[in-house]
Amino acid sequence: MNKNIRRALYEDALQQVLDNRVFRLLVILVLCLVAPTFLIGFHSDHISLLWFWEYQYSELTLGLGIPIPADVRPDELLIKGMQTVVIDGLAGMIGIIFCIAATAFFVPRMLEKGAADTLFAKPVSRTTLLFTRYCSGLLFVGVLSVALVGGMYLGFALVSGYTDTGFLWSAITLIYLYAILHAFSVLVATITRSSVAAILLVLMMFSLSGCVHRAWIFKEYSQETTAFKVLRAEMQEENTFEDDSEDSLAITAITNILNGLHYTLPKTGDATTITKMLREAVEGMGPVFEDTEGDVVIKDDPAGMRLVGSSTPDFSSPVTWVPESGDADSRQRLFLLRREREQPPSESGETVRRLVSSRVASSFLDELEERDERGELAASPNKERQMFGGGRRNRGNQLIVVRWEEGSSNDAVRRARFFFHFSDWLYEVDISMPRSSMSDEGYDEWESDFFYGLRLGKDQFLGPMQWYEDEFGWNSPWKYNAYFSIFTSLSFALVCLLAAVFRLNRYDF
Amino acid sequence: MSEPLSAPILRVRDLHKVFGKSLFKKKGFPALCGVDLEVGRGQVFGLLGPNGAGKTTLIKILLGLTRGWSGEAEIFGRKPLDPLSRQKVGFLPEAHQLPPYLTGRQVMHLFGMMAGADSDVVKARIDPLLERVNMATSADRKIREYSKGMQQRLGLAQALIHEPEIVFLDEPTDGVDPVGRASIREMVLDLKSRGVTVFINSHLLMEVEMICDHVVIMDKGKVLVQGSIDELTPRTGAVEIDLSESPEDLEETLSDLGRGFTRRDSGFQLELNEDELDKVIDRLRQRGLSIKAITPRRLTLEQAFIGLIKEDQPGMRP
Numbered sequence: 011m012n013k014n015i016r017r018a019l020y021e022d023a024l025q026q027v028l029d030n031r032v033f034r035l036l037v038i039l040v041l042c043l044v045a046p047t048f049l050i051g052f053h054s055d056h057i058s059l060l061w062f063w064e065y066q067y068s069e070l071t072l073g074l075g076i077p078i079p080a081d082v083r084p085d086e087l088l089i090k091g092m093q094t095v096v097i098d099g100l101a102g103m104i105g106i107i108f109c110i111a112a113t114a115f116f117v118p119r120m121l122e123k124g125a126a127d128t129l130f131a132k133p134v135s136r137t138t139l140l141f142t143r144y145c146s147g148l149l150f151v152g153v154l155s156v157a158l159v160g161g162m163y164l165g166f167a168l169v170s171g172y173t174d175t176g177f178l179w180s181a182i183t184l185i186y187l188y189a190i191l192h193a194f195s196v197l198v199a200t201i202t203r204s205s206v207a208a209i210l211l212v213l214m215m216f217s218l219s220g221c222v223h224r225a226w227i228f229k230e231y232s233q234e235t236t237a238f239k240v241l242r243a244e245m246q247e248e249n250t251f252e253d254d255s256e257d258s259l260a261i262t263a264i265t266n267i268l269n270g271l272h273y274t275l276p277k278t279g280d281a282t283t284i285t286k287m288l289r290e291a292v293e294g295m296g297p298v299f300e301d302t303e304g305d306v307v308i309k310d311d312p313a314g315m316r317l318v319g320s321s322t323p324d325f326s327s328p329v330t331w332v333p334e335s336g337d338a339d340s341r342q343r344l345f346l347l348r349r350e351r352e353q354p355p356s357e358s359g360e361t362v363r364r365l366v367s368s369r370v371a372s373s374f375l376d377e378l379e380e381r382d383e384r385g386e387l388a389a390s391p392n393k394e395r396q397m398f399g400g401g402r403r404n405r406g407n408q409l410i411v412v413r414w415e416e417g418s419s420n421d422a423v424r425r426a427r428f429f430f431h432f433s434d435w436l437y438e439v440d441i442s443m444p445r446s447s448m449s450d451e452g453y454d455e456w457e458s459d460f461f462y463g464l465r466l467g468k469d470q471f472l473g474p475m476q477w478y479e480d481e482f483g484w485n486s487p488w489k490y491n492a493y494f495s496i497f498t499s500l501s502f503a504l505v506c507l508l509a510a511v512f513r514l515n516r517y518d519f
Numbered sequence: 520m521s522e523p524l525s526a527p528i529l530r531v532r533d534l535h536k537v538f539g540k541s542l543f544k545k546k547g548f549p550a551l552c553g554v555d556l557e558v559g560r561g562q563v564f565g566l567l568g569p570n571g572a573g574k575t576t577l578i579k580i581l582l583g584l585t586r587g588w589s590g591e592a593e594i595f596g597r598k599p600l601d602p603l604s605r606q607k608v609g610f611l612p613e614a615h616q617l618p619p620y621l622t623g624r625q626v627m628h629l630f631g632m633m634a635g636a637d638s639d640v641v642k643a644r645i646d647p648l649l650e651r652v653n654m655a656t657s658a659d660r661k662i663r664e665y666s667k668g669m670q671q672r673l674g675l676a677q678a679l680i681h682e683p684e685i686v687f688l689d690e691p692t693d694g695v696d697p698v699g700r701a702s703i704r705e706m707v708l709d710l711k712s713r714g715v716t717v718f719i720n721s722h723l724l725m726e727v728e729m730i731c732d733h734v735v736i737m738d739k740g741k742v743l744v745q746g747s748i749d750e751l752t753p754r755t756g757a758v759e760i761d762l763s764e765s766p767e768d769l770e771e772t773l774s775d776l777g778r779g780f781t782r783r784d785s786g787f788q789l790e791l792n793e794d795e796l797d798k799v800i801d802r803l804r805q806r807g808l809s810i811k812a813i814t815p816r817r818l819t820l821e822q823a824f825i826g827l828i829k830e831d832q833p834g835m836r837p
Binding site: 012014015017018019021022025026028029030122123124125126127128130131132133134135515516517518519 | 538579582583584585586587602603604605606608610612614615616617618620621625628629630631632633634635636637638661674677
């Protein structure tokens with residue numbers, strides 16, 4: 011295909027988009043959504059309207075009766091809220107449906123008698139002409155998405171001074187979502203030559219894939235939770251849970267159908283999560299540490315410290331955090347260790363019980379007590395149970411902590427060792443924090459923040475959707491993997507387009 | 520009937536096409552049943568036939584619009600399914616629809632470039648062509664605002680924008696006023712003078728007779744006859760004789776010569792044998808009548824067409 015033909019096809023697509031009345035209407039809507047970001051400035055303590063009027067957040071929130079939490083930046087909260095409402099809600103749902111409806115007639119109009127004769131008699135293959143119509147749709151949504159996301163980004167950057175490069179990924183994911191749905195629309199339109207059928211069936215498919223996706227998440231969640239109960243019971247040394255129920259034939263059939271549909275249909279529901287992950291990747295919001303084998307994830311470095319070495323280590327040596335600043339006390343550090351719970355048989359051939367956190371903690375406490383008796387410790391050790399992870403509303407996972415102090419009374423170092431086990435692994439977190447580094451209150455908060463961000467991968471205390479979001483990732487197992495989701499969704503789109511080409515090439519006009 | 524062509528640009532051999540045949544329906548409707556055709560450069564071809572004869576199917580096969588046929592077909596030495604075979608082809612379909620979102624000028628520009636021509640070259644051709652189809656003043660209006668006749672004229676212009684070597688015109692004067700028809704006829708003759716082959720599919724036989732030099736008559740998916748207009752419209756044996764005056768006893772004067780005397784405004788018509796014409800002339804001269812013209816009568820294309828179709832469809836009434 012020579013460059014003249016390419017240029018003609020591009021100009022044809024552009025004219026088709028620009029002439030579309032719905033497109034013009036959507037452009038006006040986009041401008042209406044972007045305008046507030048230029049007219050309203052969000053600042054750390056106030057909102058400015060049209061650069062003249064200023065309102066303190068307290069005036070606004072108290073008027074509405076909504077207090078803003080003290081630990082949250084109100085400007086960031088409002089901007090992110092606006093971004094979520096506009097992109098995930100308006101553009102990602104209503105906007106996409108509008109665009110599907112507005113572009114569904116591209117292919118049927120091309121296939122109308124008279125129009126098809128004129129166009130398909132040109133020296134351009136049918137496949138190329140069909141892809142041009144598909145690309146017209148992408149151009150339609152591409153222009154609107156870039157205008158919306160780019161406009162909002164620019165508005166927030168210029169007026170509020172808020173830049174969030176990751177937000178720009180939203181435009182790509184909107185196009186990605188539309189590209190999948192539009193491919194299906196092109197297939198239906200090619201087969202039926204009806205734009206009404208294309209719109210209705212795409213909406214049906216969009217809803218169906220959303221329902222299937224959610225149902226599949228619930229199924230996975232319930233299955234994982236069942237497995238998790240065993241682990242929980244084991245962790246708490248109760249061993250009361252028995253999972254001996256056997257699925258009926260009907261349940262197996264439904265599960266298989268659900269799996270089949272889930273893996274076949276595009277995962278449109280993942281688009282929002284993918285955007286979030288891309289934003290996190292750009293903003294460096296991903297976890298700082300991930301033990302993929304043992305399913306432990308640490309979201310943030312402990313405050314004032316940095317990880318030394320790989321963020322996905324093999325635990326051949328302790329994972330170590332050291333102070334960020336070179337001037338800090340070198341005794342300040344945090345280790346994470348992992349060992350297998352299964353123990354080899356003793357020399358006499360007796361089976362050794364699997365390690366559990368409480369037993370390991372007890373024997374560690376015994377050692378410390380011996381040292382304390384010898385006067386080596388500044389404060390006697392004590393053992394307590396604590397919960398961590400799972401969010402503020404949830405109870406979280408259990409760990410055992412042994413605390414003591416070392417050094418002289420003037421220059422004591424707080425020491426703590428946390429024990430928890432999960433699946434086949436036993437973990438220990440060893441903390442050394444000189445008293446001179448921070449107050450007791452500061453230390454409690456520091457420690458609590460660190461453990462708040464420490465999650466076991468399969469956290470049963472989350473709701474199904476939250477749980478799925480946690481499971482879903484670039485390095486997750488294949489069925490929760492973002493690349494797999496993108497690959498299967500794009501494959502679906504490609505199959506739709508190939509089927510449309512196959513059908514089109516068999517038409518007699 | 521016609522002489523074989525030395526370098527045909529379009530060739531069809533034993534072409535068959537059956538519509539409506541599927542896995543569940545073994546017997547479909549045969550649209551073409553073994554069509555053979557060769558077309559050379561610079562000819563104006565009239566494709567005639569009753570509805571359902573297979574004319575449009577034949578054109579659509581040659582343009583790659585209809586598939587699933589058997590036999591041989593090639594245009595500029597390429598198979599019709601090859602898009603490149605259509606690079607030098609112009610096509611004005613019957614009841615065509617041009618993209619309503621474009622203006623007339625944009626249609627010309629984009630369709631010209633779609634045929635592979637350079638943008639600047641196409642732009643230079645647009646205005647003269649629009650002038651010729653009398654569309655220059657409406658060139659910047661959207662197609663959706665055009666009347667049927669305007670769309671038809673623009674359709675013809677778009678078919679010629681890339682200077683094709685063969686043009687297929689399916690009912691080109693449909694919906695066009697008499698002045699527009701005359702200008703379309705002129706354009707076709709101009710194309711012929713420039714060596715462009717024109718294929719005209721029309722039910723207006725008088726128009727075909729006026730502009731075509733070669734005619735193919737099809738019926739029931741077969742080519743019944745093809746040849747030049749002269750070959751298809753043989754002499755009837757009758758002659759028309761125009762006289763300076765037409766006396767009342769003219770029929771009596773010629774009573775023993777010829778058959779079927781018919782008086783006309785400026786003379787008469789008579790069916791004659793070859794040797795009778797001289798006698799008629801002598802008799803008229805003896806009466807002192809001045810002969811202004813002697814014209815042998817031929818069948819009209821319409822008469823020839825109806826005669827052929829009646830032969831092919833014995834039950835058909837004239």
